[in-house]
Amino acid sequence: MAIDLQVLAPEAIILAFVLITLFIYALGSKRSTTLMGWLALAGVVLAGAASLYYWGDTALTFQGMVAADGYGLFANLVFLLAAGLAILMGLEAVRRFDLPAEVFVLILIATLGMMLLGSAVNLVAVFLALEILSIALYVLTASERDEWRSLEAGMKYFILGGFASAFLLFGIAMIYGATGTFSLAGVAAQGASLSTLREAPLLAAGLVFLLIGFAFKVALVPFQMWTPDVYEGAPSLVTAFMSAGAKAAGFVALIRILETAFPYWRTEWGWALAVIAVLTMSWGNMAALGQRSVKRMLAYSSIAHAGYIVIGVAVAARTGYASVLFYLICYTLMNVGAFAVVMAMGRKGEPNEGLDDYTGLIRRKPGLALAMALFMLALAGIPLTAGFLAKLYVFSAAVVEGYAWLAAVAIVNAVISAYYYLRVAARMFFGEARADAAPVHVSAPLGFVVALTALATVFLGVYPTPLLEFIQAAIRPLVGF
Amino acid sequence: MNQMGFPLLTLVVWLPLLGAILVYAFRREQVKAVKVVALGFTALTFVGTLLLWAFFRSGEAGYQFVDRAAWIPQFGVEYALGVDGISLFLVILAALLFVVAVLTSWRLLRSEGMRGYFALLLFMETGVLGVFTALDLVLFYVFWEVMLVPAFFLIGRWGGAKRVRAATKFFIYTMAGSALMLVAILALGYVVYSATGAWTFNVADLAGLRIPWYTQLALFGAFALAFAVKAPVVPFHTWLPDAYVEAPTPVTILLAGILGKMGVYGFIRFAIPLFRDAAVYFGPTIQILAVIGVLYGSLIALVQTDLKRLVAYSSLAHVSLIVLGLFAVNAQSMSGAVFQSVSHGIYIAALFALLGALETRKGTRDIAAFGGVWKAAPVMGFFLLIAVLASVGLPGLNAFAGEFVLLLGVFKAQKALAVLGALGMIFGAWYMLTLFQRVMQGAAKPEALADLTGLEKVTVAPLLLLALVFGVQPNLLYSIIVPAVEAVVKAVAAR
Numbered sequence: 001m002a003i004d005l006q007v008l009a010p011e012a013i014i015l016a017f018v019l020i021t022l023f024i025y026a027l028g029s030k031r032s033t034t035l036m037g038w039l040a041l042a043g044v045v046l047a048g049a050a051s052l053y054y055w056g057d058t059a060l061t062f063q064g065m066v067a068a069d070g071y072g073l074f075a076n077l078v079f080l081l082a083a084g085l086a087i088l089m090g091l092e093a094v095r096r097f098d099l100p101a102e103v104f105v106l107i108l109i110a111t112l113g114m115m116l117l118g119s120a121v122n123l124v125a126v127f128l129a130l131e132i133l134s135i136a137l138y139v140l141t142a143s144e145r146d147e148w149r150s151l152e153a154g155m156k157y158f159i160l161g162g163f164a165s166a167f168l169l170f171g172i173a174m175i176y177g178a179t180g181t182f183s184l185a186g187v188a189a190q191g192a193s194l195s196t197l198r199e200a201p202l203l204a205a206g207l208v209f210l211l212i213g214f215a216f217k218v219a220l221v222p223f224q225m226w227t228p229d230v231y232e233g234a235p236s237l238v239t240a241f242m243s244a245g246a247k248a249a250g251f252v253a254l255i256r257i258l259e260t261a262f263p264y265w266r267t268e269w270g271w272a273l274a275v276i277a278v279l280t281m282s283w284g285n286m287a288a289l290g291q292r293s294v295k296r297m298l299a300y301s302s303i304a305h306a307g308y309i310v311i312g313v314a315v316a317a318r319t320g321y322a323s324v325l326f327y328l329i330c331y332t333l334m335n336v337g338a339f340a341v342v343m344a345m346g347r348k349g350e351p352n353e354g355l356d357d358y359t360g361l362i363r364r365k366p367g368l369a370l371a372m373a374l375f376m377l378a379l380a381g382i383p384l385t386a387g388f389l390a391k392l393y394v395f396s397a398a399v400v401e402g403y404a405w406l407a408a409v410a411i412v413n414a415v416i417s418a419y420y421y422l423r424v425a426a427r428m429f430f431g432e433a434r435a436d437a438a439p440v441h442v443s444a445p446l447g448f449v450v451a452l453t454a455l456a457t458v459f460l461g462v463y464p465t466p467l468l469e470f471i472q473a474a475i476r477p478l479v480g481f
Numbered sequence: 482m483n484q485m486g487f488p489l490l491t492l493v494v495w496l497p498l499l500g501a502i503l504v505y506a507f508r509r510e511q512v513k514a515v516k517v518v519a520l521g522f523t524a525l526t527f528v529g530t531l532l533l534w535a536f537f538r539s540g541e542a543g544y545q546f547v548d549r550a551a552w553i554p555q556f557g558v559e560y561a562l563g564v565d566g567i568s569l570f571l572v573i574l575a576a577l578l579f580v581v582a583v584l585t586s587w588r589l590l591r592s593e594g595m596r597g598y599f600a601l602l603l604f605m606e607t608g609v610l611g612v613f614t615a616l617d618l619v620l621f622y623v624f625w626e627v628m629l630v631p632a633f634f635l636i637g638r639w640g641g642a643k644r645v646r647a648a649t650k651f652f653i654y655t656m657a658g659s660a661l662m663l664v665a666i667l668a669l670g671y672v673v674y675s676a677t678g679a680w681t682f683n684v685a686d687l688a689g690l691r692i693p694w695y696t697q698l699a700l701f702g703a704f705a706l707a708f709a710v711k712a713p714v715v716p717f718h719t720w721l722p723d724a725y726v727e728a729p730t731p732v733t734i735l736l737a738g739i740l741g742k743m744g745v746y747g748f749i750r751f752a753i754p755l756f757r758d759a760a761v762y763f764g765p766t767i768q769i770l771a772v773i774g775v776l777y778g779s780l781i782a783l784v785q786t787d788l789k790r791l792v793a794y795s796s797l798a799h800v801s802l803i804v805l806g807l808f809a810v811n812a813q814s815m816s817g818a819v820f821q822s823v824s825h826g827i828y829i830a831a832l833f834a835l836l837g838a839l840e841t842r843k844g845t846r847d848i849a850a851f852g853g854v855w856k857a858a859p860v861m862g863f864f865l866l867i868a869v870l871a872s873v874g875l876p877g878l879n880a881f882a883g884e885f886v887l888l889l890g891v892f893k894a895q896k897a898l899a900v901l902g903a904l905g906m907i908f909g910a911w912y913m914l915t916l917f918q919r920v921m922q923g924a925a926k927p928e929a930l931a932d933l934t935g936l937e938k939v940t941v942a943p944l945l946l947l948a949l950v951f952g953v954q955p956n957l958l959y960s961i962i963v964p965a966v967e968a969v970v971k972a973v974a975a976r
């Protein structure tokens with residue numbers, strides 16, 4: 001079987017730009033850092049264009065290990081959006097926080113991993129893609145090399161991420177033991193003949209380990225312990241990239257695996273994930289309530305949002321998966337926007353992440369304060385923002401599939417979350433800034449990220465129809481009904 | 482298309498938002514221009530709502546001026562606006578009170594951040610008008626929730642000493658109350674979907690739907706909770722005193738005059754007609770809570786020493802009486818309730834505007850600090866007298882025309898509840914007249930208070946005039962309200 005590179009054109013483009021930026025890095029001087037950033041951005045844009053160009057094609061390649069289909073191509077767009085925004089933030093971060101130029105290369109490598117993960121239809125390919133993604137992220141997390149907490153975060157992430165990979169690999173091995181194949185379609189064919197849980201303990205155990213591995217990667221309770229420290233310690237652009245892109249990649253792959261390889265156990269994994277969803281969103285929100293640091297609060301909030309997203313997976317139906325994709329796009333926009341504001345507040349050696357640092361921001365930087373308030377309201381799920389429609393879509397999928405109770409739990413959680421999101425808004429708008437508050441500087445790329453995400457958050461909240469149509473078309477090849 | 486051949490209602494709803502954006506066309510220092518823009522847009526919106534009245538085909542029960550368009554077809558969510566006899570006067574009242582709010586803001590506030598203030602106020606007006614006109618449940622929920630945002634910032638930034646706490650409490654309480662309503666709306670949509678195979682949240686399509694009993698109970702519960710928090714109904718009222726007292730006067734006027742009516746409106750527009758069996762089943766329970774609200778609010782009002790707090794609790798008692806009337810579910814009690822919603826909005830706005838004037842002059846809200854104000858400020862005294870008399874239900878003024886019909890309707894159904902509700906009116910006379918006496922009469926305090934300014938007179942006088950007109954000619958309203966209410970009553974009776 002020939003390897004049809006054309007099918008993987010978006011991935012190939014990213015790989016090419018990884019090599020180009022690396023080459024410049026090897027040859028170039030300090031001044032080439034900005035050039036690397038812009039080239040990385042160009043690669044992301046080209047890969048996005050390629051994803052759109054090949055839209056509608058469905059093909060398998062690499063001996064049937066990787067699929068190019070609407071679902072994978074759409075997922076590419078989510079990852080590339082997160083990567084593009086992170087690179088723009090990086091253009092500022094290399095100057096402000098003295099980050100090394102490698103961040104651009106690493107973001108591209110991680111994006112490559114995400115894209116492969118979204119397209120993998122073979123468990124070995126899943127594992128390889130996940131490792132490409134994870135190892136790049138470990139290094140990215142520790143990339144603020146003279147900042148103690150960044151290094152600590154990188155170390156923690158590396159060790160716990162290693163655990164997760166081990167679980168995943170173990171699960172894959174058991175699945176192979178039970179079915180004799182790595183191919184998702186093959187597992188489905190074998191598994192369906194095993195029919196019930198009792199007859200297939202090995203396969204079931206494999207699925208459980210696989211789920212645990214993914215739960216680690218996307219930070220679901222009870223495998224979320226690493227998240228707050230890692231998200232707080234990593235440079236803001238990396239946190240934004242991880243919480244949006246890497247999480248999206250995990251969910252996209254999880255849906256593909258569960259739906260392709262384990263459709264006969266929908267009820268079982270559906271209920272397991274429903275329970276995990278309740279735990280994840282409740283734990284994330286409860287823990288976020290007491291946070292004094294905005295960045296750490298956002299870390300916990302990202303756990304809570306993972307909980308809402310799991311609902312869409314748990315309902316195990318087409319509307320649910322479509323709602324997950326929509327949620328991922330919306331979450332990427334509002335969350336990256338919020339982290340961009342966090343980054344704008346910081347300076348070298350002074351993160352300025354406390355709630356107190358935001359006090360009276362409306363009088364110091366009205367635009368930034370307004371954008372942050374918008375992101376907070378969107379994350380809380382207030383209407384006319386993308387966050388509301390994202391929740392509405394997930395909840396309606398839950399109601400339709402008989403999980404109305406799950407939607408009810410989730411919306412009670414959303415109310416709890418409103419409290420800590422509003423607190424940030426209240427600080428910014430109702431408080432008087434300290435006289436010695438550090439000046440806040442917003443550079444052009446960072447301002448662009450904030451403005452773009454803010455506008456998109458409102459736009460999607462008001463006029464989501466084109467995107468929804470796009471998603472519903474993307475989901476069609478995955479779920480055949 | 483509607484009877485105008487022109488999307489008048491859409492224009493009325495979105496005009497304030499346009500104003501909110503235009504406010505930013507001016508520089509920060511051009512405070513006067515910003516105020517004029519805000520006044521212009523609220524006034525224009527008010528004129529628009531009067532046009533609705535002028536072209537309204539009275540005697541018809543259905544929705545008029547309906548504007549429909551697809552919004553999110555994937556979810557079956559529509560952009561659908563319309564008014565009927567129930568909502569028409571609430572829309573007009575809302576538009577009127579926003580004009581009053583802009584006028585009371587004129588001198589009350591410091592000049593800093595005025596663009597933001599008026600932009601938020603105008604944004605809120607679009608939200609409020611949207612709530613009263615939305616015919617699609619999801620759209621209704623969108624307006625319902627969005628309206629909280631400007632209210633939060635208005636209270637939190639321009640309110641009194643404990644403003645941040647009050648703003649947060651207001652936001653979280655209302656959001657918590659209405660959270661489950663969203664799930665209920667989706668579930669209702671699904672009930673229709675499983676019956677017809679098409680997604681719709683349009684009220685007209687949902688009317689007459691047969692919903693299984695237990696589903697009805699759950700859905701009614703979720704809707705009723707949202708509206709009970711908003712109105713508020715005891716025991717969901719604890720946000721009310723904080724928010725009413727801490728908010729700046731113009732926002733208090735809006736909170737008491739129109740925002741609470743959103744809860745009342747929700748009951749009569751959605752909760753009762755959609756879940757008819759559950760509404761009848763739960764009706765007596767809610768009525769008992771309402772009677773408790775009437776008596777509790779009145780008794781607490783009796784012992785208040787703070788001007789705004791006293792009137793805030795009186796407002797709780799009055800709104801509870803409205804809820805009592807709604808759930809008697811007959812044409813009289815419900816028409817009276819709708820009428821009284823409008824008339825309460827009128828005199829409570831006048832009361833809070835006058836209390837605001839007193840507070841700015843004296844720098845305190847403590848009743849004991851006032852006395853003999855009439856001598857120094859006779860116009861203010863006269864205006865307050867009319868507002869107080871309207872609020873105690875003096876025949877010839879609007880509250881009487883509402884409460885009398887309302888109680889008559891309740892009396893036909895449940896005599897004991899009507900008697901207890903009427904007791905609230907007696908208490909009302911007691912605490913309101915005491916308030917008037919202690920502030921306006923008795924020995925004058927040494928420093929004389931200035932009388933109402935021309936602007937304040939212009940602000941309050943039309944409200945008092947309306948109280949008189951509607952008191953003498955209640956049929957102006959009833960002729961339009963009754964047909965719409967009768968349709969609801971008929972639907973409930975035919976369940």
